[in-house]
Amino acid sequence: MEPGDSNDPRQSGAEHARALEALLDFYVGAGADAWIETDPVDAFALSARAAARTAPVSSPTERRAPPPKQQPARLPGDEPGGPEHRIPGSVPLPSEPARPAGPQEPTHHAVMPDDEVVAAARELARTAPTLEALRDAVAAFNGCNLKMSAKSLVFAQGNPGARLMFVGGAPLREDDRAGAPLAGPAGRLFERMLAAIGMTREDVCVTNLVPWRPPGDRIPSPQEIEICKPFALRQIELVAPRVVVFLGGGPANALTGNPEGIVKLRGKRLEVALGSGTAKAIATFHPDYLLRNPDQKRYAWRDLLALRAALEASAST
Numbered sequence: 001m002e003p004g005d006s007n008d009p010r011q012s013g014a015e016h017a018r019a020l021e022a023l024l025d026f027y028v029g030a031g032a033d034a035w036i037e038t039d040p041v042d043a044f045a046l047s048a049r050a051a052a053r054t055a056p057v058s059s060p061t062e063r064r065a066p067p068p069k070q071q072p073a074r075l076p077g078d079e080p081g082g083p084e085h086r087i088p089g090s091v092p093l094p095s096e097p098a099r100p101a102g103p104q105e106p107t108h109h110a111v112m113p114d115d116e117v118v119a120a121a122r123e124l125a126r127t128a129p130t131l132e133a134l135r136d137a138v139a140a141f142n143g144c145n146l147k148m149s150a151k152s153l154v155f156a157q158g159n160p161g162a163r164l165m166f167v168g169g170a171p172l173r174e175d176d177r178a179g180a181p182l183a184g185p186a187g188r189l190f191e192r193m194l195a196a197i198g199m200t201r202e203d204v205c206v207t208n209l210v211p212w213r214p215p216g217d218r219i220p221s222p223q224e225i226e227i228c229k230p231f232a233l234r235q236i237e238l239v240a241p242r243v244v245v246f247l248g249g250g251p252a253n254a255l256t257g258n259p260e261g262i263v264k265l266r267g268k269r270l271e272v273a274l275g276s277g278t279a280k281a282i283a284t285f286h287p288d289y290l291l292r293n294p295d296q297k298r299y300a301w302r303d304l305l306a307l308r309a310a311l312e313a314s315a316s317t
Contacts (some may be wrong), residue, residue: 004200006048006112007076007291009101011295013018015236020215022104022216022217023213025173025217025218027217041217043188046304057102059201063121068206075222082260085185108111111143111145113141113143113144113145113223113224113227114133115224116294117143117144117227118227118230119224119300120141120143120145121143121144121227121229121231122139122230123143124137124141124230124231125137125230125231125233125234125236126181126230126275128234130238131160131235131238131239134231134234134235134238135153135155135156138155138211138231139153143227144210144224144228145211145224146210146212146213146214146220146224147212149212149214149215150171150176150212150213150215151176151177151179151213152171152175152176152177152178152179152213153179153211153212154175154176154179154180154181154208154211154212154213154243155207155211155235156181156206156235157180157181157206157207157208158201158202158203158204159202159203159204159205160205160238160239161239161240162204162239162241163203163204163238163241163242163243163311163314164203164241164242164243164245164311165198165204165205165206165207165239165241165243165244165245165304165313166182166190166204166206166244166245166246166247167207167209167232167236167244167245167247167251167255168181168182168206168207168208168247168248168251168286169207169208169209169210169219169220169248169251169286170208170209170210170212170213170214170217170220170250171208171210171211171212171213172184172186172213172217173217173289174187175208175213176212176213177316179192180209181206181207182206182287183215185288185291186286186287186288186291187287189287189290189291190287193287193300193304196301197304197305197307197308197311198308205239205241207235208232208251209225209228209229209232209250209251209254209255210224210225210228210232211228211231212228219249221248223252227251229254229255232251232254232255233255233272233274233275236255236272236274236279237274237275237276241279242280242311242314243279243280243281243282243307243309243311243314244272244280244281244282244312245277245281245282245283245284245285246265246270246281246282246283246284247283247285247286247287248262248283248285248286248289249261249262249265249283252265252283253283255272255281256270256271256272256281258270260283262283262285265283266282266283266284266285266303267282267301267302267303267306268282268283269282270279270282270283280310280314282303282306282307284299284300284303284304284307285299285300285303295313
């Protein structure tokens with residue numbers, strides 16, 4: 001059996017390990033850092049049984065004493081002094097302090113991804129005169145719930161006047177930790193890809209369709225994409241590159257309207273509609289995808305050659 005075979009148990013085990021790591025990372029990002037019991041407990045069933053035991057038997061001819069006060073159902077391990085199961089190294093959550101009466105207004109809370117939020121994002125993007133101003137506006141924007149679980153805002157980095165601009169889908173875990181796009185192993189492969197066409201990170205601009213990492217590195221939802229899309233389009237408009245390179249099918253679908261997958265999109269000439277005109281674009285595989293599917297690197301190499309030719313042609317006109 002050759003390494004890289006889909007039936008190779010080593011590859012299958014590595015994929016399962018990555019999936020498990022992503023799932024645990026999603027739970028931690030969502031705030032679930034401890035467990036109560038090793039087996040799931042149906043709290044609704046416990047409450048229903050407790051209510052049935054304490055429910056009074058009504059009789060029209062007989063007056064009865066008022067029913068005893070209903071006690072909340074206890075979960076296993078709730079008894080005083082009972083065992084507590086907690087992830088090693090986690091910190092017990094403190095008891096919630098008493099809240100003052102009256103409505104409370106949190107500084108940042110989950111929002112409904114409706115048309116009003118999308119309209120606010122479009123207005124912020126439209127009125128930002130520079131990349132720096134747009135970054136500040138996005139950092140202060142609370143209309144996307146991904147901001148609540150992400151550690152960092154991952155905004156455009158590189159040359160603000162670059163001829164070449166790369167747009168990925170969403171930050172990965174390494175990007176979120178570094179606060180920069182294409183960090184970690186995927187970033188190192190990206191730098192080698194640039195070197196193959198005689199360029200470095202300082203020569204290009206790199207950004208993402210969504211500036212906050214989705215929990216567990218999941219694919220952004222259509223609502224999240226719709227909210228963040230004005231920010232990505234405005235970044236492209238402000239940089240004004242000669243060619244936009246989409247890293248993966250997700251950003252290409254969202255910003256060009258072409259619904260095809262990346263396998264069919266790569267090699268095609270695409271266009272991005274902007275407020276000031278259109279931008280030429282192509283699509284290729286994301287470096288993270290190439291790390292997981294090294295057999296696709298030969299197609300990425302062809303895309304790089306076509307990209308270099310496009311840059312040379314645009315420079316001569």
